[in-house]
Amino acid sequence: MIEFYYLDDLQVLQIIISTVFILGSSLAGSTLAEYHQNMVEYKAINCRKHSAVLTDFGAVGDGKTSNTKAFAEAIKKLSKYAPDGGAQLIVPAGKWLTGSFNLTSHFTLFLHKDAVLLASQVWIFPT
Numbered sequence: 001m002i003e004f005y006y007l008d009d010l011q012v013l014q015i016i017i018s019t020v021f022i023l024g025s026s027l028a029g030s031t032l033a034e035y036h037q038n039m040v041e042y043k044a045i046n047c048r049k050h051s052a053v054l055t056d057f058g059a060v061g062d063g064k065t066s067n068t069k070a071f072a073e074a075i076k077k078l079s080k081y082a083p084d085g086g087a088q089l090i091v092p093a094g095k096w097l098t099g100s101f102n103l104t105s106h107f108t109l110f111l112h113k114d115a116v117l118l119a120s121q122v123w124i125f126p127t
Contacts, residue, residue: 048108049085052078053092061094063118068099075104082106091115 052074055061059070071089078087086106093114100119103109111117 047086048081048088048106050078050081050087051090052087053090054096055092059096061092061096061115063095063097063116065097066099067096068101071098071101075101075107078107079104091117 054067054070054074057070057074057077059065059067059074061067074089078089081087082105086108088108088110091109091111093112095116095118097118097120
């Protein structure tokens with residue numbers, strides 16, 4: 001007998017984020033990517049030629065500020081590097097409230113071990 005389980009969007013997102021985190025944690029440590037503002041070093045996979053930090057796009061990890069626009073702008077800017085080795089967006093420690101956004105090919109979303117994405121099912125208009 002096959003049992004089917006229906007998951008809502010938030011549960012699916014949590015599973016995806018957990019999987020990415022587990023895979024990233026198991027491979028982390030091969031090289032370092034620097035967080036520009038506070039010079040904090042992140043052990044990250046060096047699989048992309050270009051990288052940026054989410055806060056470079058105005059994001060605030062306070063758990064209250066909508067970061068949908070920052071994620072969208074970062075992904076849009078970094079996606080142009082797909083033909084040149086791809087890009088990585090580093091999400092530093094914090095609570096990052098966001099609506100939905102789309103990832104692109106040749107793109108790595110690297111989450112610091114203390115970074116939490118707070119997904120909203122309600123459209124959060126980017127300001």
